Amino acid sequence: MSNETRLQAFLSEAGELSRFAARFVSQCLRPRYEVAEFIRQCYIIGYQSLPLVGLTGFIMGLVLTLQLRPSMVDYGVESQLPAIVGIAIVREIGPVITALIFAGKIGSSIGAELGSMKVTEQIDAMEVSGTNPFKYLVVTRVMAAICMLPILSVLSDAISLYGAYLGVNVRGATSFHLFWVEVVDSLAFNDVLPAFIKTFFFGFAVGIIGCFKGYNSKKGTEGVGHSANSAVVLSSVVIFILDLLAVQITDLLGFN
Amino acid sequence: MASSEPVMKISHLYKSFGNNHVLNDFNFELYKGENVVVLGKSGSGKSVLIKCIIGLLKPDQGTIEVFDQCINDMDDADLDKVRARVGFLFQSNALYDSMTVRENLEFPLRRHWMEVSQEEVNQMVTEALEDVGLAHTIDMMPVELSGGMRKRIALARTLILKPDIILYDEPTTGLDSITGSEIISLMIEIKKKYNTSSLIISHDMNCVRRASDRVVVLYDGTCYATGTYTSLQNHTDPKVKQFFEQDFKQ
Numbered sequence: 001m002s003n004e005t006r007l008q009a010f011l012s013e014a015g016e017l018s019r020f021a022a023r024f025v026s027q028c029l030r031p032r033y034e035v036a037e038f039i040r041q042c043y044i045i046g047y048q049s050l051p052l053v054g055l056t057g058f059i060m061g062l063v064l065t066l067q068l069r070p071s072m073v074d075y076g077v078e079s080q081l082p083a084i085v086g087i088a089i090v091r092e093i094g095p096v097i098t099a100l101i102f103a104g105k106i107g108s109s110i111g112a113e114l115g116s117m118k119v120t121e122q123i124d125a126m127e128v129s130g131t132n133p134f135k136y137l138v139v140t141r142v143m144a145a146i147c148m149l150p151i152l153s154v155l156s157d158a159i160s161l162y163g164a165y166l167g168v169n170v171r172g173a174t175s176f177h178l179f180w181v182e183v184v185d186s187l188a189f190n191d192v193l194p195a196f197i198k199t200f201f202f203g204f205a206v207g208i209i210g211c212f213k214g215y216n217s218k219k220g221t222e223g224v225g226h227s228a229n230s231a232v233v234l235s236s237v238v239i240f241i242l243d244l245l246a247v248q249i250t251d252l253l254g255f256n
Numbered sequence: 257m258a259s260s261e262p263v264m265k266i267s268h269l270y271k272s273f274g275n276n277h278v279l280n281d282f283n284f285e286l287y288k289g290e291n292v293v294v295l296g297k298s299g300s301g302k303s304v305l306i307k308c309i310i311g312l313l314k315p316d317q318g319t320i321e322v323f324d325q326c327i328n329d330m331d332d333a334d335l336d337k338v339r340a341r342v343g344f345l346f347q348s349n350a351l352y353d354s355m356t357v358r359e360n361l362e363f364p365l366r367r368h369w370m371e372v373s374q375e376e377v378n379q380m381v382t383e384a385l386e387d388v389g390l391a392h393t394i395d396m397m398p399v400e401l402s403g404g405m406r407k408r409i410a411l412a413r414t415l416i417l418k419p420d421i422i423l424y425d426e427p428t429t430g431l432d433s434i435t436g437s438e439i440i441s442l443m444i445e446i447k448k449k450y451n452t453s454s455l456i457i458s459h460d461m462n463c464v465r466r467a468s469d470r471v472v473v474l475y476d477g478t479c480y481a482t483g484t485y486t487s488l489q490n491h492t493d494p495k496v497k498q499f500f501e502q503d504f505k506q
């Protein structure tokens with residue numbers, strides 16, 4: 001492919017994705033609301049991701065602390081360890097790592113599921129069975145991703161901080177209570193709120209890209225694999241881009 | 257056996273994808289209680305034709321009337337009412353992988369008529385499964401079934417709403433000839449039992465011979481020839497003949 005056609009393909013894909021997102025917005029406002037399916041998706045997307053998100057969060061918190069500790073000791077600011085780790089986890093690492101794990105698990109499974117439904121005509125079958133497949137499949141999944149990622153992210157922050165506590169406490173120096181007080185003291189409203197808000201956008205990105213890739217899957221098993229794969233790649237990149245935008249916007253608004 | 261009132265009427269249907277002109281002035285009528293087979297080569301636009309009939313694809317030009325209602329410009333609510341009376345058997349069965357056989361069959365019922373009671377649903381599911389001889393699979397998942405069984409379950413799901421018209425997209429493709437024959441017998445039985453009209457898309461000559469009251473040859477996007485199986489068999493046009501000659505070779 002020449003560079004020009006590649007650019008064209010990229011732009012047309014971006015246009016299609018925006019139209020897909022606009023369709024999501026217009027469809028999710030109008031009845032009928034697929035409440036039962038939404039709840040089922042929340043369970044699958046949220047609850048079933050919890051062990052993975054918890055485990056990775058825990059390890060991140062622990063490892064981050066252990067890695068930072070020697071430098072902090074060198075500079076003689078070991079006592080600042082809880083505050084530094086707390087800020088790093090809550091502002092950046094918690095939301096982003098959770099979103100990336102979420103993209104890997106949920107983005108790919110939505111892409112593969114909708115992709116195989118598309119190629120085996122299940123989406124058409126829903127449509128002829130009195131169901132709007134966009135509402136039933138896409139709106140429910142994207143809404144569930146938007147609602148679940150922030151919750152997962154908060155839980156992951158908490159587990160991560162517990163991991164960090166264990167990391168700080170390898171020498172048995174700090175009580176959990178003291179650690180917690182130091183973390184909470186170091187965190188301001190301006191650290192917590194923007195980080196929380198951006199996870200809604202991360203959730204939206206993972207959900208909508210997974211659905212977009214699956215819904216427009218090409219025929220054949222290769223098409224399904226490709227949908228799953230490109231859903232993860234694209235949503236991971238988009239998470240970083242959104243993260244960059246978020247930090248700029250919070251800067252502009254003076255939350256820093 | 258076929259009465260004189262058409263249940264479906266297609267006039268001057270055109271559909272193209274870019275420069276690929278799939279349907280060019282296709283005209284067709286389906287009468288009550290009639291089984292019509294649309295015969296055409298792979299890629300000739302057979303699936304496109306029935307997807308237009310059920311409203312999954314929008315035709316570029318022409319009208320499609322089902323039960324004297326033109327479906328071209330219908331809104332979703334009216335289209336759903338028509339769809340509830342028209343069954344569609346997909347080429348790839350389109351069973352929902354994540355649902356059991358029971359849930360698959362309940363899906364169109366719950367979606368089309370919200371006010372059906374649980375007992376009625378159970379009874380309709382059982383009856384549809386008995387029609388296809390697979391009552392024992394009710395709690396199985398689609399992946400646990402063989403190709404022929406999946407086709408039957410898909411047929412049961414189509415039957416559950418007691419449609420007046422059934423559209424079959426290559427019902428025997430991908431099945432071995434014995435299983436294919438069983439599906440054809442089932443289609444004939446269903447037609448007798450419920451007096452449905454069927455539009456069957458196929459290039460399986462065994463299916464055409466056994467299931468058709470009338471055959472339509474789809475060629476170049478038009479209704480190229482029409483007639484009974486025997487009349488077309490003796491047709492002199494090579495484009496019609498090729499289907500029947502292929503039959504002898506097999």
Ligand SMILES: Nc1ncnc2c1ncn2[C@@H]1O[C@H](COP(=O)(O)OP(=O)(O)O)[C@@H](O)[C@H]1O
Pocket residue numbers: 273276278296297298299300301302303304305
């Ligand atoms: N959604 C679509 N977009 C573009 N082209 C399509 C689409 N669906 C079908 N076609 C084209 O229409 C032609 C007829 O396809 P189809 O009706 O599936 O053939 P068949 O007679 O084997 O069922 C093929 O050339 C196919 O490439």
Ligand SMILES: [Mg+2]
Pocket residue numbers: 302303304347425426
């Ligand atoms: Mg086809």
